[in-house]
Amino acid sequence: MKGILFLILTILLFSCQTLPLINSPVSSVNQKALTCPAPFLKEKYRLVHTIETRMAGDTRSTIIGVTLADPSTRSVSCAVMTAEGMTLFEAESEPGVLKVNRALPPFDSVDFAKNMIDDIKLIFFVPEGKLQTKGNFPDGATVCRYSEENGDWIDVIADKSKRTEIKRYSSSGILRRQIRFNKTAGNIYQHIELQANEQFNYSLLMTLIEAQPVKSKLLRTKSSGNTQR
Amino acid sequence: MKTYRNLFNFVCIAVGVLFVLNPLIYAGTNAFEKLRKESANIKTLKANFVQKKSMKILSRPLVSDGRFYYIAPDSFRWEYVKPVKSIVIAHKNSTKRYVYSDGKMVEDKMGGAQAMKIVLNEIAGWINGRFDQNPSFTATIHGGTNTMITLTPAGQSMAGMIEKIEIVLSREAATVKSVKIIEDANSFTQINFQNVEINKSINPSVFQDVK
Numbered sequence: 001m002k003g004i005l006f007l008i009l010t011i012l013l014f015s016c017q018t019l020p021l022i023n024s025p026v027s028s029v030n031q032k033a034l035t036c037p038a039p040f041l042k043e044k045y046r047l048v049h050t051i052e053t054r055m056a057g058d059t060r061s062t063i064i065g066v067t068l069a070d071p072s073t074r075s076v077s078c079a080v081m082t083a084e085g086m087t088l089f090e091a092e093s094e095p096g097v098l099k100v101n102r103a104l105p106p107f108d109s110v111d112f113a114k115n116m117i118d119d120i121k122l123i124f125f126v127p128e129g130k131l132q133t134k135g136n137f138p139d140g141a142t143v144c145r146y147s148e149e150n151g152d153w154i155d156v157i158a159d160k161s162k163r164t165e166i167k168r169y170s171s172s173g174i175l176r177r178q179i180r181f182n183k184t185a186g187n188i189y190q191h192i193e194l195q196a197n198e199q200f201n202y203s204l205l206m207t208l209i210e211a212q213p214v215k216s217k218l219l220r221t222k223s224s225g226n227t228q229r
Numbered sequence: 230m231k232t233y234r235n236l237f238n239f240v241c242i243a244v245g246v247l248f249v250l251n252p253l254i255y256a257g258t259n260a261f262e263k264l265r266k267e268s269a270n271i272k273t274l275k276a277n278f279v280q281k282k283s284m285k286i287l288s289r290p291l292v293s294d295g296r297f298y299y300i301a302p303d304s305f306r307w308e309y310v311k312p313v314k315s316i317v318i319a320h321k322n323s324t325k326r327y328v329y330s331d332g333k334m335v336e337d338k339m340g341g342a343q344a345m346k347i348v349l350n351e352i353a354g355w356i357n358g359r360f361d362q363n364p365s366f367t368a369t370i371h372g373g374t375n376t377m378i379t380l381t382p383a384g385q386s387m388a389g390m391i392e393k394i395e396i397v398l399s400r401e402a403a404t405v406k407s408v409k410i411i412e413d414a415n416s417f418t419q420i421n422f423q424n425v426e427i428n429k430s431i432n433p434s435v436f437q438d439v440k
Contacts, residue, residue: 048291050313052330053339061339062313062328066286077286083293083313083328085282085410085418086390102413104390209312212288 019153019173022143024135034134036144037158039166039181039188041124044070044214047189049206051080056201063088065206068214069124076120080107093117119194122168123179127154152176164188187211274299276425280309284416297422304436320436327439334439366394375406 025031051065068077073094080089089107091100100113107113129148137143141159148154151171158164168177175197182191192206276297281290293313298306305319314329315337326337366380380394395409405425410418 046286046288048287052328058338059328059330059335061337062315062330064291064313066284066291068286079284079286081282081284083309083315084307085280085291085293087284087412087416090284090286090416102389209291214288 019145019169020137020143020155022133022135022137022145024133031134034142036131036134037142037156037164038126039156039164040126041069041071044068044072045124046212046214048209048211049189049192050209052205052207054203054205064209067120067124069120070214071125074121074125074128076117076124078116078120089113089116091117119177119196122154122166122177123189123192123194127156129154270428271299272301272428273431274425274427275429275431276422278420278422281419281421282417283419290419298431298435300431300433300436304433306435316439318436318439 047067049065050062052062053060064081066079075094077092081087087102088104090102091113127146129146132147133145141157143155143157146154153169155167164181166179169175178195180193181188190208194204196202278295280293283290293309294311295309307317309315316327318325327334328337367383369379371377376398378396392411397406405422408420
């Protein structure tokens with residue numbers, strides 16, 4: 001009986017991991033002066049990336065991903081296609097609404113669409129949750145920690161060489177997603193690496209093909225009106 | 230994924246086969262019969278292509294460039310040069326797809342090579358002129374300034390994936406001008422062919438070398 005209890009306690013101990021420790025500045029002035037890293041979109045953008053999928057370090061395939069993301073409304077449209085132009089997946093999401101327009105196997109599970117939209121939001125949008133802590137890791141990296149409504153934690157980190165990283169942890173502190181922006185100058189979305197820790201771990205290496213700001217219809221109407229004048 | 234692979238390979242290789250069957254510049258009930266006779270003249274074929282993918286989410290088409298090689302009876306190389314490097318090679322009863330990773334081409338492990346083999350068996354039938362006997366598609370030929378072949382999915386296996394494929398043949402040059410793969414009302418892929426060379430020497434290494 002004691003042996004079983006010990007085993008259960010051991011499993012529980014290992015399943016509850018702790019989040020990395022953040023050293024917050026002691027003075028409130030220093031804390032205010034600390035700027036949170038923000039590798040996020042500031043306006044509506046259309047981005048086209050090649051996406052290399054890897055499992056166990058092996059390249060499995062390369063596809064093309066198109067993302068249309070509007071940070072002001074937190075709406076996302078996305079599509080995945082092969083190099084040969086075959087559309088495998090197409091979906092659009094607004095807060096509370098997810099509409100899948102096309103999903104061919106293996107992209108046809110309900111979880112896939114939700115996870116993909118969540119990943120896109122994690123990469124391109126400021127976390128929706130509350131800013132909980134800001135400070136530094138022991139290695140000097142600047143970090144801001146957000147607590148999400150579902151209990152997850154999101155760390156947005158900038159190391160000393162200004163390389164930016166986003167980490168999403170479950171409510172029990174298990175690292176679920178790790179996103180690295182491997183470009184410190186120019187377009188930050190040039191090279192993005194996403195590491196997913198799921199039942200089967202995988203990583204996505206995204207390389208930018210094109211990025212284009214998208215003007216809203218209202219602005220376009222106004223500007224075309226101005227041109228005519 | 231298997232169904233998709235079948236479809237993808239069908240499209241890629243159908244384009245190739247249509248090149249081989251390019252002397253089709255007439256319409257009528259005997260057109261496919263004539264195809265079978267005339268296709269025997271094509272021994273090798275080489276071309277460049279420009280692919281334009283249009284869909285609602287894109288403000289302008291996504292443009293890809295590539296090359297296509299064929300040696301009779303069943304060796305194909307369908308290669309994208311940019312923006313994504315990828316190659317499909319069918320040679321000596323084996324079909325493989327390669328993608329660019331870490332500075333080199335590596336074999337794509339997502340697809341089913343077995344599925345590709347099934348498709349190729351169908352393709353072999355088309356090369357022999359049995360183009361209108363593929364049960365997956367209904368083929369119709371339309372005459373005019375340029376001849377057009379329309380392939381429409383015959384069964385439910387491709388429902389929701391592809392609406393139809395339109396192949397335009399150039400009357401003057403007697404070669405395939407373009408292929409349009411229509412997925413739905415908002416999404417299609419247009420492939421235009423250029424610099425088509427027929428029966429010129431092709432180094433067989435293009436079906437082995439994936440550099």
